[in-house]
Amino acid sequence: MSDTSYSKIIYNGLWVNNPAFVQLLGLCPLLAVSNTVINGLGLGLATTLTLVASNVMVSIIRHWVRPEIRIPVFVLIIASTVTIIELSMNAWFHELYNILGIFIPLIVTNCAIIARAEAFASKNTVSSSFLDGLFMGLGFTAVLVTLGAMREAIGFGTLFQQAHLMFGEAARGFTITLFDDYRGYLLAILPPGAFIGLGFLIAGKNIIDKKRLAREKLLSAQQVEASAVT
Amino acid sequence: MHSSPYIQNNENVSRMMLAVIYALIPGTLVYIHFFGFGVIINILIAVITALICEVAILKIRNRPIKPFIYDGTAVLTAILLALALPTLTPWWLPALGAGFAIIIAKHLYGGMGYNPFNPAMVGYAMLLIAFPKEMTAWIPAETHGLNFFDTLNYSFFETLPAGMNYDALTMATPLDSIKTQLSLGYTLDEIHTANSSLFGNIAGYGWEWINIMFLVGGIILISIKVISWHIPVSILGALAFMAMIFNFSDAGSYPPISFHLFGGAAMLGAFFIATDPVTAAASNKGRLIYGAGIGVLIYIIRTWGGYPDAIAFSVLLMNMAVPMIDYYSKPAVFGAPNKG
Numbered sequence: 001m002s003d004t005s006y007s008k009i010i011y012n013g014l015w016v017n018n019p020a021f022v023q024l025l026g027l028c029p030l031l032a033v034s035n036t037v038i039n040g041l042g043l044g045l046a047t048t049l050t051l052v053a054s055n056v057m058v059s060i061i062r063h064w065v066r067p068e069i070r071i072p073v074f075v076l077i078i079a080s081t082v083t084i085i086e087l088s089m090n091a092w093f094h095e096l097y098n099i100l101g102i103f104i105p106l107i108v109t110n111c112a113i114i115a116r117a118e119a120f121a122s123k124n125t126v127s128s129s130f131l132d133g134l135f136m137g138l139g140f141t142a143v144l145v146t147l148g149a150m151r152e153a154i155g156f157g158t159l160f161q162q163a164h165l166m167f168g169e170a171a172r173g174f175t176i177t178l179f180d181d182y183r184g185y186l187l188a189i190l191p192p193g194a195f196i197g198l199g200f201l202i203a204g205k206n207i208i209d210k211k212r213l214a215r216e217k218l219l220s221a222q223q224v225e226a227s228a229v230t
Numbered sequence: 231m232h233s234s235p236y237i238q239n240n241e242n243v244s245r246m247m248l249a250v251i252y253a254l255i256p257g258t259l260v261y262i263h264f265f266g267f268g269v270i271i272n273i274l275i276a277v278i279t280a281l282i283c284e285v286a287i288l289k290i291r292n293r294p295i296k297p298f299i300y301d302g303t304a305v306l307t308a309i310l311l312a313l314a315l316p317t318l319t320p321w322w323l324p325a326l327g328a329g330f331a332i333i334i335a336k337h338l339y340g341g342m343g344y345n346p347f348n349p350a351m352v353g354y355a356m357l358l359i360a361f362p363k364e365m366t367a368w369i370p371a372e373t374h375g376l377n378f379f380d381t382l383n384y385s386f387f388e389t390l391p392a393g394m395n396y397d398a399l400t401m402a403t404p405l406d407s408i409k410t411q412l413s414l415g416y417t418l419d420e421i422h423t424a425n426s427s428l429f430g431n432i433a434g435y436g437w438e439w440i441n442i443m444f445l446v447g448g449i450i451l452i453s454i455k456v457i458s459w460h461i462p463v464s465i466l467g468a469l470a471f472m473a474m475i476f477n478f479s480d481a482g483s484y485p486p487i488s489f490h491l492f493g494g495a496a497m498l499g500a501f502f503i504a505t506d507p508v509t510a511a512a513s514n515k516g517r518l519i520y521g522a523g524i525g526v527l528i529y530i531i532r533t534w535g536g537y538p539d540a541i542a543f544s545v546l547l548m549n550m551a552v553p554m555i556d557y558y559s560k561p562a563v564f565g566a567p568n569k570g
Contacts, residue, residue: 187360196334 006131013135020143021197021205025112028101030144031194035155038162039150041141042096043103047087050107051116053081055133058121065122074117075108081110096165112140117140143201150197157182157188235292243342246507247302249456251309254502257444258313264371264436267378268317271385273309274323276328279505280308283332289564291337303342307331310350310503314495314542315357318376318400319371323361327353347549351542358542366538367400370428371436374399404434405494408485417482433493441492457505460517465500466491470526476533490529498558499528499541509549516552516559523548 019025026047034040057077086104089097097104107113107150116136121129152159163174187193262269284304286294295310298304308328315324331353339345358365369376376384381393390396400411407428411421422429451457469490476484490496504510504524511520524544531540 023559184359186362190359192356192359209534 006128008170009128009131010135013132013137014139014142017136018139019112019115019136020140020207021202023112023115025115026110026140027198029106029110030140030147031191031198033100033103033146034147034151034194034197035189036162037145037160038096038149038166039099042093042166043100043107044105044137044144047099047110047113048091048109048134048141050078050081050110051113051137052130052133053084054078054113054117055121055129056124056126057081058117059124059126059129060191062122070122071114071118074114074122078113078117079108093166099162099165112136133153143198147194147197147201150201151188151193153178154185155187155193156184181228206224243301243303246456247306249454250306250451250502251302251458253308253447253451254313254444255488256447257440257498260443261317261440264440265317266374266381267384268319268369268376268381269313271321271381272312272315272317272319272324274311274325275385276308276556277305279325279328280304280332283329284337287333287337287341291341293341298342301342304332304336305354306326307336307350311353313390313498314350315353316365316368316400318367318374318381318384318390318396319364323357323442324366327357343508345508346552348503348506348545351503351545354542355546358537366402366406367396368403369400371434386508401428403538404428404489405436406530408489408493409532409538412483418485419482427498433489433491436493437494441497444497444501448497451501457501458514460514461505461510462500462520464518464521464526465504465528466496468522469496469528470490472526472529476529484533490532494532494539495541496528499524499545503523503541504548509545509552511552511555511559513556513559513561515561516555519555519559520548522554523551 011018015021016133020027020030028045029047033043054074054077058074061073082105085107089100089104113217116133120132124132149159152161157179159161159176160174163171167174188197204205258269258273261523281299281304282380285295294533308324308331311327311331312324315327323327323544331349334344335347335352336345339347376394383389383391390399401407402440407425408418408421411424412418416424428435428439430436434552448457448462452459452462470487473485473487473490477486485493500521504521511517527544527547528540536544537543
C-alpha cells in the first residue's frame with residue numbers, strides 16, 4: 001500500500017478494507033464471542049490494543065529486521081503484546097476475562113494482526129502504522145459490536161447486559177430491555193446465529209457499496225453530459 | 231432436476247408437487263385423528279406464511295410471481311415443515327419456520343431449483359435448535375381431549391381449557407422416551423411394560439398408523455412414477471440394516487427394526503422429504519448412496535446423538551454431500567467408451 005495519506009488509512013480500516021467485512025480475517029473470535037455487545041466490545045478493544053502495539057513496534061524495527069526472519073520476529077512481538085494485554089485484563093477486568101476465556105490468548109492467532117504487520121507496518125512509517133492499527137482495530141471492533149448487538153437483541157431481547165463487566169458497578173443499570181416478556185431466540189446466541197448474522201452484515205455492506213458505486217457513475221455521467229453541453 | 235434438458239415446463243413441477251401433496255393426505259388424516267386439529271392449524275399457518283414470504287421475496291427479486299407461486303413448491307415445503315412440528319404449538323412456531331425456510335433456505339440460495347438444502351428441513355432444524363422445549367413436547371395420542379377450538383385457542387393465545395396444564399398434558403414421543411429411559415439404565419422390556427400405552431402394537435401408539443399411511447402414500451407416488459424407488463428403499467434399507475445388526479447384538483438396549491421404521495418420522499422422511507428432486511442426488515446410483523447415507527445417519531443420531539429423531543439433520547448432512555455424490559456417480563454419456 002503506497003498511498004499512506006491519513007484519511008485514506010482511516011477509511012481503509014473502517015470500511016474499504018475492514019478486517020472482518022472485507023478481508024474476512026479473525027473470524028473465529030469474531031463469531032465465537034459476539035453474542036452480546038459487551039463481549040464484542042471487550043474483545044474488539046483488546047484486539048485493537050494488540051494491533052496498535054504490534055504495528056508500532058514492527059514499524060519501529062522495520063529497517064533492522066532481515067526479511068528472511070521477519071515473520072518469526074513479528075510473531076514474537078505479537079505474542080508478547082497479547083500476553084501483556086491478557087495479564088492486564090486478568091488483573092483489571094477479571095470477570096470479563098473469564099467470559100472471553102480462551103479468546104484473549106487466541107488473539108495471537110488472529111490473522112488480521114500479522115496481516116497488518118506484514119502488509120502495512122513493515123513498509124510504512126511509525127505514525128501511519130499507528131493509525132492503521134488503530135483504525136483496523138476499530139473497524140474490527142465496530143463489526144464485533146454490531147454483530148453482538150444484533151445477536152443480543154434477537155437472542156436475549158436486551159442490549160448492554162452485563163455492562164458492569166467493563167464499566168464497573170455503576171453500569172449495572174445500562175441494560176436496555178427491548179421486549180418485555182421475551183422468550184429468547186436461542187439460535188441467535190448459538191454459533192449458527194453468528195454465521196447467519198455476519199452473512200447479513202456483509203450482504204448489507206455490499207448493497208451499500210453497490211448503490212454508492214451506481215450513484216457515483218450516474219454523477220460522473222451527468223458531469224460528462226453537462227460539460228458536453230457547455 | 232436432471233430430466234431431459236430440452237423439456238422445460240413449469241406444468242411438470244406443479245403436477246408433481248400436487249401429486250406429492252395428494253399422497254400426503256392419508257397420513258395427514260390419520261395424524262389428525264391421533265394428534266388433533268393442531269396438524270391442520272399448523273399446516274394453514276405455515277402455508278399462508280410461506281406464500282406471503284414467497285410473494286414478497288419474488289417482488290424484491292423482480293421475478294414473475296405467478297409461475298413460481300403456482301408451481302406449488304412453497305406450499306409443499308410449508309406442509310412438510312408443518313407435519314414435522316408438534317401439534318400443540320403457539321402460532322409463531324410454524325410461521326417462523328416457514329418464513330425461515332422460504333426466505334433463507336430457499337431464496338437466499340437462488341430460489342426454486344437452486345437451493346442446496348431442503349428448505350423444510352432447514353426450517354425445522356432452525357426451530358429445533360432455537361426452541362428445544364416447544365419442539366419436543368407432544369400431546370398424547372388420542373387421549374389428549376382437546377377439540378378444534380381448544381387447539382386454536384392455544385395456538386393464538388397460549389391458553390388451555392380450565393384444569394389443563396401444558397407441562398402435564400405434553401409428553402415425550404416414543405423415540406424420545408426410549409432414548410432417555412435407555413440412558414437411565416432400563417432395558418427395552420422394562421421400558422415397554424412401564425409405558426405400554428405409549429408404545430402400541432409395533433412401535434408407538436398412533437405413530438405406527440401414521441407411518442403406515444405415509445408408507446401407503448409413498449408407494450402410490452412410486453407406482454405413478456412421481457418419485458423413483460431408489461431413495462426411499464435405500465433409506466429404509468440402511469436404517470433397517472443398522473437396526474438389525476445392533477438389535478441382534480444386544481436386544482435389550484437396541485430397539486428392533488419395526489420400532490425404527492414405524493416409531494418416528496422415518497416414512498415421512500424417506501418418501502416425502504428426502505426425495506425432493508432439487509436437493510437429492512441426480513443419478514440412480516447417486517440416489518442409492520444418498521439414501522443409504524441418510525438411513526445410516528438417522529440410526530446413528532437416534533441411537534447416540536443428542537436429539538430423539540434425526541430425519542432433518544440426516545437429510546441436511548447428506549444434502550451437503552450431494553455435489554460430491556453427483557460428481558462420482560455421473561452416468562456415462564451415451565456413446566462414451568466403456569471403462570470396464
